[in-house]
Amino acid sequence: MKLLRYLANLGYGSRREVLAMFADGRVTDVDGELLYGDDVRAHHTVRLDGAPLDPAPGVFLMMNKPVGVTCSAKDQGKLVYTLLPPRFKLRSPIVSTVGRLDRDSSGLLLLTDDGTLLHKIISPKSKLPKVYRVTLARDLRGDEGEVFSSGRLMLDSEETPLLPAEFERLGDREARVTLHEGRYHQVRRMFAAVDNHVVTLHRERIGGLALNGLPEGEWRLLDDNDRQQLFG
Template structure:
């Protein structure tokens, strides 16, 4: 692929702007030699202002989403794209959230420009477990774990029971849930069905991927081996 097209696809600007970057000598190879717009390049060898080029198509990143940000580009308030380099919004193909976390939920959010991978991750057939930690308005009753594991819990306005989910009690008003499906506001609605209310919610793990020590509001690209662990957790 020619350099000008590569730069444009990765959001460094329009083709005209990418050509201008090259003419200004701001695009070089790893050895510092200036590259030209029509050069055919290995993305791994390209530098812009001395910095490695963003990963090409196939980028998958994990983001530690803070409370107060939404996953929609149409929201007038704070959105998760505000936490990424501005050029990420201009990538072609676009980078999109893999599933959603609502405004009041924090934690692990995956984003990718690989449409096939996105659909594979969110597909119910993949059965990738997701782990949430919930803070509650009232003390747990004591029977929630058995109810959630029963496979018989029917949420309001739905006619299909939830799949069995695991719950670990972390305190009188704290619980960790492992879900194997992704219905709308599922954790909040599960506790609502028991007469309780979720006051804080954090997603800590998707499959074999955990946030680890990634600070809130920060992101990092995933290595291929990490994607293998994501799907491997679903088969264990």
């Protein structure tokens, strides 16, 4: 792909804006030689203002999403894109969230511009386990594990029962739940079905990937080893 289109797709600006970058001599190779919009070069050999380009297409990353941040590119308020380089929202294709964590939930969030990978992760066929830690408004009543693992729990407005989910009691008002599907607000609705209310909800793990100390509000790129770990 010609560099003019390539840099525009990476979110550096409109084609007119990127063309001006070439005209101003801001785009070079690693040796400082000027490059032009019609040139075709490997991603890692291109520099803009002397700095390497943003990650190449096929970017895959994890974020520790804080409470109060929305998984959207268009909603009002603070969005996940405010925690990423501004150009990530302007890329074509855009770096999208893999599924969602609602505004009041925190924890592990995956993002990618690879549509094939995104659909592989969220596909019901993958059944990737997703692990959540919750705190509750009322004491656990004692039968949550049996109800959640039964494969018979029906949520309001749903036509099929939930897949069995694992439940671990961590305290009178604290638990860990592992899901193998991803329905709308599922954990919150599951506890509502057993007469409780989720106060805090934090996703700890997806498949074999965990936050592993990633600070809240921070993100890191994932590599091929991480992909293998995700599906391992």
